[in-house]
Amino acid sequence: MGLAGGMGRGMRGGGPRGPQQKLEPGQRPDTRRVLSLFAPYRGTLLVVLALIALGAAAGVVSPFLIREIVDVALPEQRADVLGWSVGGLVAVTVVSSALGVSQAMLSTRVGQAVMHDLRVSVYAHLQRIGLGFFTRTRTGEIQSRIFSDIGSMQAVVTSVMTQIVSSAAGVLMALVAMVALDWRLTLFSLVALPLAVWMNRRVGRRRREIVRIRQEKAADLSAGIQESLSVSGILLGLTMGRSQALTEAFTDDSRGLADLEVRSEMAGRWQMAVFTTLMALFPALTYLLGGHLLFADPSGSGVTIGTLVAFIALQSGLFPQINGLLRVATQVNSSLALFTRVFEYLDIPVSIQDAPDAVALDADEVRGVIRFEGVTFAYPGADAPALDDVDLVAPAGKHTALVGATGSGKTSTGYLMARLYDPDSGRITLDGHDLRKITRSSLADSLGVVTQETYLLHSTIAENLRFARPDASDEEVERACRIAQIHDHVVGLPEGYATVVGERGYRFSGGEKQRLALARTILRDPPVLLLDEATSALDVATERAMSGALDAVARGRTTISIAHRLSTVRRADQILVMSHGQIVERGTYDELVTRGGVFAQLAAQDSDQEDGAPVPEPGT
Known part of the structure; x- marks a missing residue:
């Protein structure tokens, strides 16, 4: 080999x-x-x-x-x-x-x-x-x-x-x-x-x-x-x-x-x-x-x-x-x-492209209602679908959280929202427009994504942030970093915002990279915010410090957060619990805990993990 x-x-x-x-x-x-x-x-x-x-x-x-x-x-x-x-x-x-x-x-x-x-x-x-x-x-x-x-x-x-x-x-x-x-x-x-x-x-x-x-x-x-x-x-x-x-x-x-x-x-x-x-x-x-x-x-x-x-x-x-x-x-x-x-x-076919009659949405006019209607999706070559006949609504201006065990379909749902893939059946709409009938550029302007795998370019901090908005002023860059709780750390560096982050940002910790990625998306100011495990690398103290700032950013815009740590979604307007590609429970945090179902088991496991105690898998 x-x-x-x-x-x-x-x-x-x-x-x-x-x-x-x-x-x-x-x-x-x-x-x-x-x-x-x-x-x-x-x-x-x-x-x-x-x-x-x-x-x-x-x-x-x-x-x-x-x-x-x-x-x-x-x-x-x-x-x-x-x-x-x-x-x-x-x-x-x-x-x-x-x-x-x-x-x-x-x-x-x-x-x-x-x-x-x-x-x-x-x-x-x-x-x-x-x-x-x-x-x-x-x-x-x-x-x-x-x-x-x-x-x-x-x-x-x-x-x-x-x-x-x-x-x-x-x-x-x-x-x-x-x-x-x-x-x-x-x-x-x-x-x-x-x-x-x-x-x-x-x-x-x-x-x-x-x-x-x-x-x-x-x-x-x-x-x-x-x-x-x-x-x-x-x-x-x-x-x-x-x-x-x-x-x-x-x-x-x-x-x-x-x-x-x-x-x-x-x-x-x-x-x-x-x-x-x-x-x-x-x-x-x-x-x-x-x-x-x-x-x-x-x-x-x-x-x-x-x-x-x-x-x-x-x-x-x-x-x-x-x-x-x-x-x-x-x-x-x-x-x-x-x-x-x-x-x-x-000769590789383009799987995701603009339809001939695709419309360009004005991000300033997007309300942010996302709807899944009977969506089924399977990755090429997969034995089972990642999503199976999913229906959901993320209301405009509200915080919707997707939770579930590993492999339940949370991230796949996020991929489809960002139109990184198209569903095999059903449809996904933004303000009533089928995503396949929206130009990809205007969808990117309307929906900001922060993924769990943070990627930074081998460039300065400022250039990494302006990758999202090249015309952003210094004041706007700093404001985004303050919201993401990273500004104080950046200005404490010898070269400040001119600091080169290194290949894939390896000069920074995982939490610092995630906060920079958050700041980069905040700088775009999209009407819809998709956070895919966006705070998974943050310690509990930093995460709690950021929660208020994120709430401020999310105010007035649709926010979908894909979360592994359930403490981050306590204040979500609705929580959708996923299992094997389907939504099995819906409700607020308190309602789901009281119900004693899958979410309650996940919440108990999450609480025990924060305390440092080993816990069984949900359903065991």
């Missing part, structure tokens, strides 16, 4: 790692789809093609000037012919160099623009495909596809495509010139071409498969590094005494990747070496054939010395062009595995 497998499966539970509609290993993407990436830049590409054509035309002029020098200028001692022929050779060299630089600059710009478009397309698509994909895919693998796969395609999209066209144009021009010089020598020069094409196709198939496996291994290695070298990964490795084992696993994975790199680089090298050697022999063989043709026709009406010299010059330029064209074709063929991996992500 390698580094990525050991750390990834150990930390993520061994679920599926990637998109479910993955293409088969040998399947190639549609070539038209690859070429469509260049469509927005067709104007610039036409200029590049024109420069390539001019460069190729200039390249075939030189052999004819050489023939004039050998057949006319030198034998007849024609200084004028020699002068303009040499001047023409110099001019061709200068023009070819200028055209080459211009063509390289434009093609590189187009290539980098295509790379940029592809990266942005993948990133934007991943932002829209929904939470479910990310619960089964490792972050390191996603990063690998965006950076490693697209980065490895850089040579293809920046230079290889134009190199193919350039080489093809050069080959075509050279062949036309060679036929013009002598068709018999031209046919002889191309006798080995079918063998070269056959070898190239065979090598391309082999290299494409190696590249596919190499990129999968590279993605695993990247995911393993991201997991094992994160703060959590380092803590896990050190506390479990697995640092040496992880290093050994990384060594094995890295060695395997290095072997694949060698195999990818060396695939078909022997076949191409044979072809290159054969091509190197052709000029000598052409001299032999040309000499026999010259001897058979001494008058020079067929092949002259100048013709033979010019032909060898063209041939010397043709064979490297053909060889380069075949090498590039092999490279493009193998790079199709990279396009396949990137297109896999672009």
